[in-house]
Amino acid sequence: MNSLQRNKKLLGTPYFIWCAFFIIIPLGMVFYYGLTDRNGSLTFENIAAITQPEHIKGLFLALGLSFLSTIICILLSYPLAMILSAMKVSTKSFVVFIFILPMWMNFLLRTMAWQTLLEKTGVINSVLTFLNLPVLKIINTPSAIVLGMVYNFLPFMVLPLYNCISKIDENVINAARDLGANSIKVFTRIILPLSVPGIISGITMVFIPALTTFVISKLLGGSKILLIGNIIEEEFTQASNWNLGSGLSIVLMIFIIISIIITNIFDKGGESNFL
Amino acid sequence: MKKKLCVLMLFAFVMAFGLTGCKKADSSNGEVVVYNWGEYIDPETLELFEKETGIKVIYDEFETNETMYPKVEAGATVYDVICPSDYTIRKMIENDLLQELNFDHIPNAKNIGKQYYDSAMEFDPGNLYAVPYCWGTVGILYNKTMVDEPVDSWTILWDPKYKDNILMQDSVRDAFMVALKTKGYSMNTLDLDELNEAKNYLLEQKDLVQAYVVDQVRDKMIGNEAALGVIYSGEAIYTQRENPDLEYVIPKEGTNVWIDAWVIPKNAKNVENAEKFIDFMCRPDIALMNFDYITYSTPNDAARDLIEDEEIRNSTIAFPDLSQYENLETYTYLGQEGDELYNELWKEVKSE
Incomplete structure (x- = not known):
């Protein structure tokens, strides 16, 4: 032993x-x-630099856009996950496969593809012009960034939700029905609370990569919109100020830890209702 | 028994790690590690070099001087030959990152025109460290079907008529160069008032700009995605080949004349191979191959004489007579504080 x-x-x-x-x-x-400056002596300046207007703006913009994307992901994924779990096994695995399929392609390529799709003379607009419909003008705006985030991170919300919902015991739902609960009650009192762990892991898997992304905002935002991820990236690659870049990364890490703590509080609440 | 197996596995693991770590080039003449701009060489020339010399080329690319510099400074990868631009070469010389070249080992360097060595004196006094590889200007590329007025000034990039039809360079020096030149200042200024004025001018422009991009200007202009774009002259011939509606101009307010040159960093491991590589690149036939492929103006006079197409040999885009322009400048290294100041202002522009 x-x-x-x-x-x-x-x-x-x-x-x-x-x-x-x-x-x-x-x-x-x-x-x-x-925590050091260029000469290697201890300083908190790099951390405090987050208060500079352009940094704080980048941080809040990133928080806002990734929050919005997470909400959209939940709203899209939840019904889908419920439909999926009610399907026959064979169709179910096929639909899940369809969802995972794009992930076999590189993330960068898929984002660049969106750029080509959304461009002024891109695929979507060519079709719209052909049909005499007004053109879509979202490339290089925050909307395009949100679209890119939702598209790229949606599978990470669908899969944990689907996993969680499909594991709910049919008997629990039937019991609720027997005791007189209507569909809405079953959903709000049984399915939703039981799927909280799925929602939580979905949120973590969507919100954190969305918050830290710089590729999506660079490609679909035309470098006109700086998220905190872009600012950090440029400190390393353009300004060669690793100290400031690291300082801002630490601040970002603190925000990620806070978001994990917040979601964990909900998670525990969800589970303890049932245990 | 099990324990033995584990130890064995661990051993195998460590061995595998160790082996990949010290994999040496097996070709008899060693290797040369090259760090060049993206799409800045005819890949066939690299094959030729390998075939002729038996030296293995390990080739790596960068998109801007600013992304290249920290990598070289940190020494994460040790390069043997690098191709930075003028002001970055100055910065590398000042920070003691380069070694003096032994021109006896680079006989073909004499093919480079004297005038280019003279210009190179600005950032490399005495021509000790650098052999010019490409040169050019920065100007406006416009689409004749979308712009019907004559284009001869940077101010057209501030014309609201072309809102969402303008592509700006996403690199701090080039973006500020455009604004500073338009305002009639030097693009190497460190005067705070002038820089603030340029920053506000760029902010004024931001609403009209479709996107800040670097290499993508080329593809977007070819695809009729924008009417006007700030671009390096070397891309102009290529874009015209792909889309005849495009035209390149050097604005009357002046612009940046740049030189990209081969240098050998101080910590290079294969100096001899690096010299052979630079020498090979200076050979007229090789320089011509590269010119045909990347279409950036070559300072190699012997190669220019070999160009068969007279139109291109005398092209005013590839080989402009610079004496007709005023206010042409070359970037100088601004020092650490200067760099930081420019970066800070640029960040303010982009985050607005």
Whole structure:
């Protein structure tokens, strides 16, 4: 028994090496750069720099757009997940497959494809002009960024929701019906609360990548809209100010941790109602 | 038994790691690590170089000087040959990142016209560090079917008539160059009032700009996506080839004359191979191949003489007579504080 446990620990070694090299050390470096200036002396200036108008604007814009995208993702995914879980097994797996299919293509390529679709003389507008319909003017606006976020992150909302809803015991729903609950009551009192863990993991998987993205805003926003992700990226790649970039990353991390804490509070509430 | 297996697996894992870590080039003459602009070379020339010399080329690309510099400075990858622009070469010289070239090992460097070495003196006094590879200007590319008035001034980029039809460069120096030149200032100014004026001018323009892009100006202009775009002269010939409606002009307020040149960083591991590479690139036939492929003006006089198409050999776009323009300038390195000031103002423009 003892040696088995030791062996198990040994098997974990690659993971620990991975963890140390690719998570802990880089994180340490981000904190080192974030808390020092170019000469290497300790400073909190890089953290405080978030209060500069263009940084705070980028942060709130990113929070706003990713929040909006998350809400849209939930509204789109929830009905879909419910329809999916009610389907026959064979059709179900086919629809899920269709949903996962685009993810086999590179994320960057898909976003660039949207650029070509939405452009002034792009595919969508060519079709609209051909049909004598007014053209779509959303490229290089926040709407295009939200569209890109929703498109790219929707599967990450659908799958956990579907997983969660399909695991709800039919008998619980039938019992509620037997006791006189109508469909609305069944949904609000049974299905919705039982699917909270799915919603929570969906939110985490959509909100956080949306908050930190810089590719979507760069490609679909025409670099005219700076999200906090773009500001950080440009500090590293253009301004070669790694210290400021790291400082702002730390602030962003704090916001992500706060969002995780908030969602966790809801999660616990959801579960304890039923346990 | 199990334990042994685990240890063995771990050993194999470490070995696999270790082996990939110290994989050496097996070709007999070693390798040369090249860091160049994106789409800035005819890939066939690299193959030829490998075939002729037996040196393996490891090729890497960047999009702007600003993205290239921190990578070289941090030394994450050690490059043997880099092709930065004028002001960045200056910055690299000042920060002691480059080594002096041994021109005895680069005999073909004499094919580069004297006038280009003279211009290079501005950022590389004494011509010690750099061999010019391409040169050109920055100007306006416009679509004749969308713009019916004569284009000869940067101010057309502020004309509300072309709202959402203007493409600006998404690089801090080029964007500020346009605004500063229009206002009649030097594009290397560090005067706060002038810079603030330029910033406000760019802010005024932002509403009219369709997008801030770098390499995409070319594709978007070819695809009739915009009427006017700020572009490097080297792209002009290529875009005209693809879309005959496009025309390139150097605005009358003056512009940036730039030179991109080969340099060898101080920490280069294969200096000899790097010299061979630069020498190879200066060979007239190779320079011609590259010119045909990337269409950026070549400073290689011997290569220019080899151009068969007379129209291109005497093209005013590829080889403009710069003496007819006033206020032409080359970027100078602004120093760390200057760089930070420009970046800060540019961030304010973009985040507005």
